Amino acid sequence: MTWLDQAIGWFDPVRGMKRASARHAMQVRVRAYDAARRDHRTMSWQTPGSSANTEIAASEEIVRNRTRDLARNNGFALQIVETFADHVVGTGIVGAPIGIKGRNAKRVSQGFADWSEICDWDGDHDFNGLMWLAIKGMADSGAALIRHRRLSFDASTKVAPLRLQVLEPDFIDPLKSGTVNGGGLIDRGIEYDAQGRKVAYWLLDHHPGDVAQFRLRTLTSSRVPAEEVIYLYNKLRPGQDRGMPLLAPAVMTLRDLEGYFQSELVRKRIESCLAGFITSPDDDVQVGTEAKSVFGKLVEKFEPGMLTRLRPGEDITIAQPGPSQGISAFAEMYLRESAAAAGVMYEHATGDFSKVNYSSWRAGNHGFRRRMERIQWHVAVHKACRPIIDRYRQAARAAALLPAADFGWKWTPPGFISVDPYKDAQADLMNLRMGKVTPSQLVEERGYDYLEFLSQLAADLAAADGALPDGARFDGDPRKQLKGTADAPSGSNGNDTSGASDAEQS
Numbered sequence: 001m002t003w004l005d006q007a008i009g010w011f012d013p014v015r016g017m018k019r020a021s022a023r024h025a026m027q028v029r030v031r032a033y034d035a036a037r038r039d040h041r042t043m044s045w046q047t048p049g050s051s052a053n054t055e056i057a058a059s060e061e062i063v064r065n066r067t068r069d070l071a072r073n074n075g076f077a078l079q080i081v082e083t084f085a086d087h088v089v090g091t092g093i094v095g096a097p098i099g100i101k102g103r104n105a106k107r108v109s110q111g112f113a114d115w116s117e118i119c120d121w122d123g124d125h126d127f128n129g130l131m132w133l134a135i136k137g138m139a140d141s142g143a144a145l146i147r148h149r150r151l152s153f154d155a156s157t158k159v160a161p162l163r164l165q166v167l168e169p170d171f172i173d174p175l176k177s178g179t180v181n182g183g184g185l186i187d188r189g190i191e192y193d194a195q196g197r198k199v200a201y202w203l204l205d206h207h208p209g210d211v212a213q214f215r216l217r218t219l220t221s222s223r224v225p226a227e228e229v230i231y232l233y234n235k236l237r238p239g240q241d242r243g244m245p246l247l248a249p250a251v252m253t254l255r256d257l258e259g260y261f262q263s264e265l266v267r268k269r270i271e272s273c274l275a276g277f278i279t280s281p282d283d284d285v286q287v288g289t290e291a292k293s294v295f296g297k298l299v300e301k302f303e304p305g306m307l308t309r310l311r312p313g314e315d316i317t318i319a320q321p322g323p324s325q326g327i328s329a330f331a332e333m334y335l336r337e338s339a340a341a342a343g344v345m346y347e348h349a350t351g352d353f354s355k356v357n358y359s360s361w362r363a364g365n366h367g368f369r370r371r372m373e374r375i376q377w378h379v380a381v382h383k384a385c386r387p388i389i390d391r392y393r394q395a396a397r398a399a400a401l402l403p404a405a406d407f408g409w410k411w412t413p414p415g416f417i418s419v420d421p422y423k424d425a426q427a428d429l430m431n432l433r434m435g436k437v438t439p440s441q442l443v444e445e446r447g448y449d450y451l452e453f454l455s456q457l458a459a460d461l462a463a464a465d466g467a468l469p470d471g472a473r474f475d476g477d478p479r480k481q482l483k484g485t486a487d488a489p490s491g492s493n494g495n496d497t498s499g500a501s502d503a504e505q506s
Contacts, residue, residue: 052240057188060242061174064141067245070254071140076335076349077247077254083348084246085136087372088380090414092128095389096449100407107403109452111396114159121149121165134166134232135380143169143233143243145201146384147224148391153399162395164388169231169243170209173221176202189221190241198226198241232384234375249341257334264327343371361419369416376413385411415446 009016070077097108116127137144151161172189183194191200202221233243339349418424431437440450
């Protein structure tokens, strides 16, 4: 208590107690969150309470261009972006119809497979390649546009009359803003209705950065309904309507690291040069025009390996710069921060596996795998694959290419590569025997559709039976394990354990 509190308490104890309690409550409130303190450590910390869209509006284009520049010129940035796309999509997200059987199921699957080969509007990719390109564009630019291009059709059409065009978010007209009839508005190229839902996109006719096209055409935009466009982005805040690049939190870190590497390179070049300083006992010799006339032109630039003769009595001292230290530790710290900001592992970003073993890699890979699965299901499948298949079904139904209308669709993202396949196979077998997993789950974890897997397995076994001699089977034939005592060797109690471990036999 201060002297004033004591004086007030002496004259009026009740008021003094209230004053002391209020002061104590203020101190507790101040100590509750250090992050809310206002002192010399936080006086320069600017923390505006802007919405996600307001923050993105002021930074989207600059951050997007800087991220692309890093991906073009910085190997670590490119590795992070492509690693992200490789783990989310990889060789493809497998789609297959469900709720339909027999010939209709085969017809639907074959129709989608045929369409997947030619679905690219530009003709450069199949469906899996387009998905990888869209996810990489989302990482590079913060978002990617997938536009549905409907085609005309007639009785001779054999493939769904639909194409997909992947565009960069630069095609959204940033100068298109204002109000529309019915209480809606247009905010930098995205049109909303009165309830704040996206109803259309105003897309430019060509990329604004394409100088050649800009010289030939005017920079105009046209309205495209929202159901014709997929705006693919990772939504990280409620109310966020636009995406930011994956490397946004790591742009300055990677930029500073690149500058540090350039400085160290200059330092190494200087260290590799033989530099010397000439001292003369003659104090009357002055540097300048007089020195040039007596001794000739003075050397002011050293080249690697250069030697020059000295006058009698002169001496030369060789410069010996100190060696650089701590480069690898500094670079590792910055690269770890960059990888964490992008949501990938340090080893993925650098290719440096010198400090991990099997156990530490598996433990660290769990969190990374969980994050990639979230992107796979919440972004790639939910925001892209499902709307695309709905649009495909509409186009195929309009062209009378679907034998049935009531069926669903299942998506299977690519599996994660096993670090130790043998140990993982043993664990899968134990979980299967205990009923913790099903065969379909094990197959789909590896990125395959289970029904297609069974069909392929049956075809392979039938082909093997037709080609091999009677009774001959490969050691990996599952029927050797599932068959009864008829084919089992003597002393095995009806179970062939020739390929099992000692622990399984016991």
